[in-house]
Amino acid sequence: MEQISILYSLAMVGLVWYFAMWSIGLLGCFAARRRYRSRPRSPLSVAEPASVPGVSILRPLKGLDTNLYENLESTFKQEYPTFEIVFSVADEGDQALPIVRELISKYPNINADVIVGEEVVGVNPKVNNLIRSYRQATNDILWVLDSNVLVDPGTLARSVDALVGSSSSPTRKNIALVHHVPFAFVNESQLGSRIEEAFLNTNHAKMYIAINTVAVESCVVGKSNLYRRSDIERLNGSLKRRNDQAGGEDAQSEYGLHVFGRFLAEDNMIASALWHELGQRHDLSCDVAHNVVGNMSLSDYIWRRVRWIRVRKHMVLAATILEPFTESVMLSVIAASSLSVLLGFPPWIFLALHFTLWLLVDLDVYASLAGHSLPKESAYGFIIAWAAREILAFPIWLLAIFGDEVVWRGKKYQVLRDGEVRHSSSSGWLASCSKWFRKGKDLHDYERIESPTDIRLDM
Structure with missing residues (x-):
């Protein structure tokens, strides 16, 4: 019994x-039904330039991502009165540079610049690539966009609305970060690409939106994030509530974007730091980040998922x-x-x-x-x-939970406590398996989508 x-x-x-x-x-x-089935035009899109806050759009680049031209061009087409675009690449030989320079010439009325040369502040190559453009940006509001993301023309205006519009409400905490749920788009027949598309557009989106609706904890993917540099300069990555009093441990800490160079998932850590260190919150706008998925084999998909599960585990x-x-x-x-x-x-x-x-x-x-x-x-x-x-x-x-090594952009890392990473030089089973499984075309081969209107940009 x-x-x-x-x-x-x-x-x-x-x-x-x-x-x-x-x-x-x-x-x-x-x-998702309530938030994304109606995307009204923001009044900021037609406001006078002097009446809206300026925005610096930062786009770190490396190589020829799929659909790169259209991805980058979408930032030039933003319906917003005052913004600048700052591209950054690690070296002069990067294949993305000719595309960037062509777009800058095509849109002479847009304030755009490109920075060549990284500053190594940690093991995270994206942060190393971003740090100089982050410092050069002329505006406090920064919009950081991955190179494989395409955005609708009204995205920036609606995102600024979400960032600054709620601050006047006495019943809500200040919004420190606005992010966008990824929505995958593929033009490849590879199985891994199709599985990634199905995952991002269904289960991932469903859980991502639900967690952010409940809003009991930070949950952010860094494909497309809008935040204030003045807030980032108050973060040290400890995830401990900031003590604004002079002296004590806070006085000994470093602050700013560079401290996140020790993390592999710097986007998630920045969001968590805004949440826990400053006590501020995040918001989703009614836009999506069109994540253009490249030529991804099944093994590419598996090892991508393994990588982020191992990071989350720590x-x-x-x-x-x-x-x-x-x-x-x-x-x-x-x-x-x-x-x-x-x-x-x-x-x-x-x-x-x-x-x-x-x-x-x-x-x-x-x-x-x-x-x-x-x-x-x-x-x-x-x-x-x-x-x-x-x-x-x-x-x-199961494959991910029993291990701490990951491969990202051709480099091997060991994941440490709290998601920090260090370079790994071991040649264990992970490297052998990854090398054996990874075959086919490079993920960064450039292929222009023949009909970008199929993504249904809102004009």
Whole structure:
């Protein structure tokens, strides 16, 4: 009897957990509907230049990312009265430079510049690339955009609205950072590219939006972030509430962007520092960051997921350990077993209902972000990629959880406490596996999308 009682108790816990995860997923779905299905034009887009805060758009570059020309050109087309663009590359031989210079010549009325040469302040190459443009920027508000991101013309105006518009409300904390959920777009037939697209546009977006709707903790992806330099200059990366009093430990700390050069996920750490050190909050605008995915093989996709799981493990261990139990496959096993024990419900019927409903919710999230339903001609391939993502989630997590080395942009790092990294020179099993698996074209091969209007830019 005692064993039966324990079994029933576990089954009840399993069902409670299952419905809790469904609640989070539905929250993300409904929040996506509310936020992204209407993108009104901001009044700042037609305001007088003197009446709006200036913005410096920082775009660090390395090599020829897929669709690079259109990605960078989208920043020149922003409907905002006063902004500048500062591009940065590490060396004069970078292949992105001719494209940048062509765009600067094409848009002579836009205040744009390019900085050549990095300043090494840590192991993170993106921070090293950014630091000089960060210091040169003439405005306090900075918009940092990855090179593989394309944005709609109204994005900047709506983002500034979100950043400064809430500060006058006495009932809300100040917004220190505005970010955008990634929405993947692919023009490749590679399996890894398709799985990445399915992941970012469904499960990732759903959970990302839900967590930011609840807003109990920082959760930010650094594809497209808007924040104030004056706030960054008050951060030291400790994630401890800042003591503004003179003296003490704070007086011995360094502050500013350069202190985040020791982290691999500098974007997440900056967001967390704004949250914890300054006690400020984040907001999502109603725009997405069109993440143009390049030629990604299946092994590229797997090792990309492994990399970020290993980084998260050292930043939020408990959440990373629980991650498999939030995925559809594991949840279906838990709930099917629980219902079988409690009600004798046939598992195969439950599994069919579970995955059908889970897919429908994910497709609804896709429709909210895209502004249209999944096209019929690509539905079959998308659903196959979606199913592959769900099936691979647990094996990838197992591969990632037992290890601390990652490969990023051809360099190997060891992940340390709190997500800090150091260069690794070992030639262990990770390097061997990665070398064996990685074949095919370089991820940074440049390919222009033939019909960029298919992304449905809001004009």
